Amino acid sequence: xxxxxxxxxxxxxxxxxxxxxxxxxxxxxxxxxxxxxxxxxxxxxxxxxxxxxxxxxxxxxxxxxxxxxxxxxxxxxxxxxxxxxxxxxxxxxxxxxxxxxxxxxxxxxxxxxxxxxxxxxxxxxxxxxxxxxxxxxxxxxxxxxxxxxxxxxxxxxxxxxxxxxxxxxxxxxxxxxxxxxxxxxxxxxxxxxxxxxxxxxxxxxxxxxxxxxxxxxxxxxxxxxxxxxxxxxxxxxxxxxxxxxxxxxxxxxxxxxxxxxxxxxxxxxxxxxxxxxxxxxxxxxxxxxxxxxxxxxxxxxxxxxxxxxxxxxxxxxxxxxxxxxxxxxxxxxxxxxxxxxxxxxxxxxxxxxxxxxxxx
Amino acid sequence: xxxxxxxxxxxxxxxxxxxxxxxxxxxxxxxxxxxxxxxxxxxxxxxxxxxxxxxxxxxxxxxxxxxxxxxxxxxxxxxxxxxxxxxxxxxxxxxxxxxxxxxxxxxxxxxxxxxxxxxxxxxxxxxxxxxxxxxxxxxxxxxxxxxxxxxxxxxxxxxxxxxxxxxxxxxxxxxxxxxxxxxxxxxxxxxxxxxxxxxxxxxxxxxx
Numbered sequence: 189x190x191x192x193x194x195x196x197x198x199x200x201x202x203x204x205x206x207x208x209x210x211x212x213x214x215x216x217x218x219x220x221x222x223x224x225x226x227x228x229x230x231x232x233x234x235x236x237x238x239x240x241x242x243x244x245x246x247x248x249x250x251x252x253x254x255x256x257x258x259x260x261x262x263x264x265x266x267x268x269x270x271x272x273x274x275x276x277x278x279x280x281x282x283x284x285x286x287x288x289x290x291x292x293x294x295x296x297x298x299x300x301x302x303x304x305x306x307x308x309x310x311x312x313x314x315x316x317x318x319x320x321x322x323x324x325x326x327x328x329x330x331x332x333x334x335x336x337x338x339x340x341x342x343x344x345x346x347x348x349x350x351x352x353x354x355x356x357x358x359x360x361x362x363x364x365x366x367x368x369x370x371x372x373x374x375x376x377x378x379x380x381x382x383x384x385x386x387x388x389x390x391x392x393x394x395x396x397x398x399x400x401x402x403x404x405x406x407x408x409x410x411x412x413x414x415x416x417x418x419x420x421x422x423x424x425x426x427x428x429x430x431x432x433x434x435x436x437x438x439x440x441x442x443x444x445x446x447x448x449x450x451x452x453x454x455x456x457x458x459x460x461x462x463x464x465x466x467x468x469x470x471x472x473x474x475x476x477x478x479x480x481x482x483x484x485x486x487x488x489x490x491x492x493x494x495x496x497x498x499x500x501x502x503x504x505x506x507x508x509x510x511x512x513x514x515x516x517x518x519x520x521x522x523x524x525x526x527x528x529x530x531x532x533x534x535x536x537x538x539x540x541x542x543x544x545x546x547x548x
Numbered sequence: 549x550x551x552x553x554x555x556x557x558x559x560x561x562x563x564x565x566x567x568x569x570x571x572x573x574x575x576x577x578x579x580x581x582x583x584x585x586x587x588x589x590x591x592x593x594x595x596x597x598x599x600x601x602x603x604x605x606x607x608x609x610x611x612x613x614x615x616x617x618x619x620x621x622x623x624x625x626x627x628x629x630x631x632x633x634x635x636x637x638x639x640x641x642x643x644x645x646x647x648x649x650x651x652x653x654x655x656x657x658x659x660x661x662x663x664x665x666x667x668x669x670x671x672x673x674x675x676x677x678x679x680x681x682x683x684x685x686x687x688x689x690x691x692x693x694x695x696x697x698x699x700x701x702x703x704x705x706x707x708x709x710x711x712x713x714x715x716x717x718x719x720x721x722x723x724x725x726x727x728x729x730x731x732x733x734x735x736x737x738x739x740x741x742x743x744x745x746x747x748x749x750x751x752x753x754x755x756x
Contacts, residue, residue: 409734
């Protein structure tokens with residue numbers, strides 16, 4: 189017997205791939221490709237030309253954005269990685285490396301920031317609105333599990349220079365057209381406003397230094413923690429009650445009825461967007477006053493796609509009216525990204541009913 | 549058949565969870581009569597280890613779940629909504645060492661690092677980091693009280709309700725890390741798509 193076959197030899201090494209990445213084989217790839225082709229066709233038909241940007245960007249591009257309370261770019265870019273996740277305008281890049289000159293490069297953590305850079309540098313004079321779409325991978329340091337890869341494919345659009353409510357409504361119409369083309373049937377779109385809760389905190393006079401913690405409880409969906417934070421503010425009962433009640437308001441147009449005062453003003457923007465939507469899009473909307481997306485660059489309407497066949501959101505987006513300013517072109521903008529792998533999981537889930545669950 | 553599936557923890561939280569579900573009109577007789585059965589379709593109840601509850605709820609395999617705050621503290625990355633502090637299952641997460649001279653403090657002073665045995669490695673690591681002390685965390689799966697008695701570790705981080713087990717093993721509580729009670733958690737997508745059913749259940753909870 190040759191030495192290589194001895195039973196006490198270690199098994200031949202299997203070449204692994206990095207945690208959170210995976211291979212795609214032909215059967216799956218065929219389905220993914222068919223789905224993304226249909227989605228891309230919708231983007232093109234609505235005038236969103238496809239762009240591609242480098243997977244690698246300078247770290248400074250992702251670190252660049254107005255600091256809290258001012259439009260001064262963050263100093264000390266070489267230490268940008270030390271910042272807490274909440275201090276990054278978008279998702280914090282998880283992979284960084286050096287080029288041969290010692291510059292810090294990152295693998296892009298989303299496509300919105302590269303496209304903001306692209307608009308400012310490649311279209312400095314172009315007359316808005318500008319419409320772009322993409323089908324590209326992004327990279328984040330997530331905990332790997334089904335539908336949660338560190339390298340993930342996104343299909344999305346950015347609409348630059350179209351303010352609310354018209355631009356937001358256009359983005360939502362394109363979003364639903366794309367989801368329909370992908371083949372999804374039972375999805376809903378949650379619509380919230382990133383400025384709503386901060387405006388309420390302002391209106392009730394919550395101290396500025398406490399607001400960040402309150403918002404982070406909301407982002408994490410920790411209603412118990414939120415209650416504790418609000419109790420500590422020692423507000424009048426009616427204000428505390430308002431701050432607790434608002435994030436729980438979600439449902440059809442009826443949930444916006446009868447809201448008045450500061451809250452009534454704050455949901456005015458959502459009403460305006462809803463009024464401009466195509467009827468088949470409007471009926472998909474769930475108003476969600478507690479929806480806060482964790483990305484810092486959102487300034488107004490935010491949305492998220494849900495499907496009963498899958499327990500995690502399939503994609504989302506929102507308005508980022510200030511982001512372009514930090515790249516030198518101050519234009520209001522809105523966009524969304526669909527998580528292609530999750531879209532595929534949801535589609536498969538719809539096809540087989542409630543997946544492995546016992547039918548009800 | 550129930551519109552919502554609820555993950556219910558077996559173990560110390562089981563009895564009070566079933567009592568609560570009874571009070572809000574969910575029939576739990578079948579669960580009480582079947583120790584081994586896991587899935588109860590009529591009431592929508594599924595039973596499991598408390599530490600598995602966030603896993604099922606995060607994936608949407610159950611819309612709602614009941615588990616201890618200790619479990620949620622140990623799994624902070626789970627994307628679930630924490631809706632209600634149910635108030636029962638009151639426990640404390642503590643740092644305990646053998647009675648007499650505090651060997652953990654001595655280890656920190658003389659060796660710079662303390663060895664801590666725990667079933668909650670992430671809670672323990674985070675606590676020592678936040679309090680500016682170096683700790684070597686030793687994960688054990690059961691009877692954590694044994695560790696300081698045998699010299700495996702100088703201290704333990706564990707959950708205690710009455711402190712009886714700690715006392716019987718000659719351990720004393722040195723620091724309290726957190727107060728833990730049962731929590732109602734929800735899948736974020738179900739929280740939006742089944743808002744009416746979930747809110748009805750929350751209202752009934754408020755009423756009892």
